[in-house]
Amino acid sequence: MSLLVVGLNHRTASTSLLERASVSPADTPKVLHDLVAAAHVAEAVVLSTCNRTEIYAEAETFHGGVADISDQISRICGIDLADLAAHLYVHHDARAVGHLFSVVCGLDSMLVGESQILGQVRGAFRASQDAGVAGGGLSALFQAALRVGKRAHSETSIDAAGASIVAVGVQLAAASLGILGEAPAAPVAAPGAATSGLGTGPEPVAPVEAPPLAGARVLLVGAGAVGSLAAQTVRRAGAAEVVIANRTPARAARVAEMHGGRVVGLTDLPHEITMADLVITSTGAAGLVVDHDAVAAALPGRGGRPLVFLDLALPHDIDPAVRDLPGVSLIDLEALRVALDGAQVAHDVEAVRSLVAAEVASFLDRRRAGRVAPTVVALRAHADAVVHGELARLRARMPDLDDREWDLVEGAVRRVVDKLLHAPTVRVQQLAGAPGGDSYAEALRELFDLPREVPAVVSAPDLDLVERS
Template sequence: MSLLVVGLNHRTAPTSLLEQASVSPADTPKVLHDLTAAAHVNEAVVLSTCNRTEFYAEVETFHGGVADISDQLSRICGIDLADLAAHLYVHHDARAVGHLFSVVCGLDSMLVGESQILGQVRGAYRAAQEAGGSGAALSGLFQAALRVGKRAHSETSIDAAGASIVAVGIQLAAVSLGVLAETPVAPLTEPAQPAQPPLAGARVLLIGAGAVGSLAAQTARRAGASDIVIANRTAARADRVAQLHGGRVVSLSDLPHEIMLADLVISSTGAAGLVVDQEMTAAGLAGRGGRPLVFLDLALPHDIDPGVRELAGVSLIDIETLRVALDGAQVAHDVEAVRGLVAAEVAGFLDRRRADRVAPTVVALRAHADSVVGAELARLRTRLPDLDSREWEQVQGAVRRVVDKLLHAPTVRVQQLAGAPGGDSYAEALRELFDLPREVPAVVSAPDLDLVEHS
């Protein structure tokens, strides 16, 4: 049996497909029931957010598990598996553990370091427990992941990474607009205080109203933007951002006109293709009277056509630009620190998992040996009735030491070999050779599955 992740996210699928793949809380119990009823899936957890839908599972076989989960996703999306497959990713065992640990720390989010995902993972795990989808294997995995996520957010400043990326992008935009005189080289440590807010009086067009878009609106407002216009495929989300941060909502069809009026365009959608191309930008430049226009593209993949840089008076700041600006800054340091934490935690989890996998065999072997020794000592006692208590203790001790020494090497070695390819076969060999019972002894049964709560 092994761990498996099959899913799609903002890096592999357009927003429209992510919406089709979304699993609502009301639908989660049935989805989990259908999945665990499949031939190859024993346990399952569904993580569904605006930027990802992922199925975590303990499966009997790799290929069978992938097929069962992919079929379920295909039914949810209403799309043939052949068409859906190009957007799916699959992670197995160690990579599955590493993926979940990275997700819960915010390293795999559209906005690096965002902490909302920690609560979303906790909610997905709770829903699986309540629906009976999560057993010992996934409970151990998700409890470990939630602990790792809390460590990342409490021991580093990863929470501030996303906000810092947006803030640096806006400061670089202000430089291009001529508000700030020079590029801020270390805005995350001790930022210089400009004579006026970086976007004082600026008109900002925001394309996309997800978590990144909302943060961009908030940051732009604090930077002094006087007017914020929001365009989004889903009007309800745009309305929420407008209410939270002040602004008005426009249709995506109005983009050419709004580009003509804007000073700064910030885009952060989950679209698979370009949202603003060179032709649309050129049309918007016609009525600007030569005013500079800056695009801040926070999306992956890109929303803004790189070709807009060729147009007079247009500047484009994208993720690559921001990575250069942030190189060596605290954000980069915190991201690397969290990656190191994740790597260490993954290694520790896998070591514990390997030990746990052979523990039932080791305990069963020890229990079998104790039973045999006990029975033989009982028979020996009846044959040697004249031994005093001290002599009898020495006999018992000698017999038990011999058995312990004989079992020491195979039990230690089987734990060491458990991590090697085909490691389970060594434990299986011990079970066959000593005719050990298949059931798990009570002393190594499933651990306490109480939900890990916020500390």
């Protein structure tokens, strides 16, 4: 069996393509049943969010599984596979485990560290269970992934990473606008302030620091998770006006309602750029949302006011060439990574990556051991059947032995068999964690002519052990 994930996300596909690939909760059961009805897919989980659609599967063969899953995604999107292939990625076995663990921890999200994905993965797994298409392999994987996700969010501050990126971006934007840090040069006495007992005049009053974006007009382009967080951040930073533009007006309206703001259409962007002090983009579009010429056309109507772009999208929304325009500043994710280098957010991201690497190695060890365990159980069951048959024949030939004598004979035979099997069964379990470990179990099956079919009673205890770990 091959563990596979085939999908597309905000790094490989445009927002419009992701919308076409989206699988609603109502459609999920049919998609799952169509997948397992294919020739090579035995188990399946569909994870569909605003930033990704991924199908996880246990497949009979690698190439057959990839073909079946890719065909299913093609049908969901209504796009020929030849045109869709460039946007798809495939991960196999260890890389598939690492990918899911990174996803559930928020490392693969547009907003790094966001915790909403944990609930989305849990919901996807539950839907697969309800449809009866999550067997032992994917159940072990997703239960382990959910446990890793909980560890990441409870043992580190990865949840705050995305918020930190947006907050630092807003601070840098405010500094570029010349708003940050504007305060009276010297302490000013408040009217009617009391004087000191020494008669030296009014007590100085500490200046009240202005909010970083006090009085600023902010244009948000994109109303997803990042855009919503940006709206919240600029409001707290004192923005006087927040304008929201999004491809889906209803989503922009929700953000405006939550954080206060005015909704405009994407066709209004040229005018709104002319009016704005800060433009924050987070659309996830495949191409540029704001190009050099559009910004150049907006500058004459600005009266020389500085204009700052904060590009939080991946791939970027803003043409890098706007940096060359007079009075225009551009802050992108690369600049934010430099600003955050060595900060707590970078530390937490690295801590989660280390956690994921360790958990992937541990899971793969358990998975390999789980594959060997049925062979070990089958070998011992085979040996027990041989011993039982030989003892029955011996008892028939030696009817005069009393119970005490028979117990001694039976015990001796069983001890001999147990000792002969002990070394190979222990060793094959130890070797299972090494590269090519499955080959040792295969050798045992060939040498002892063990059946290929693994009864449920053989595999179930090992799956339970994996799920509880």
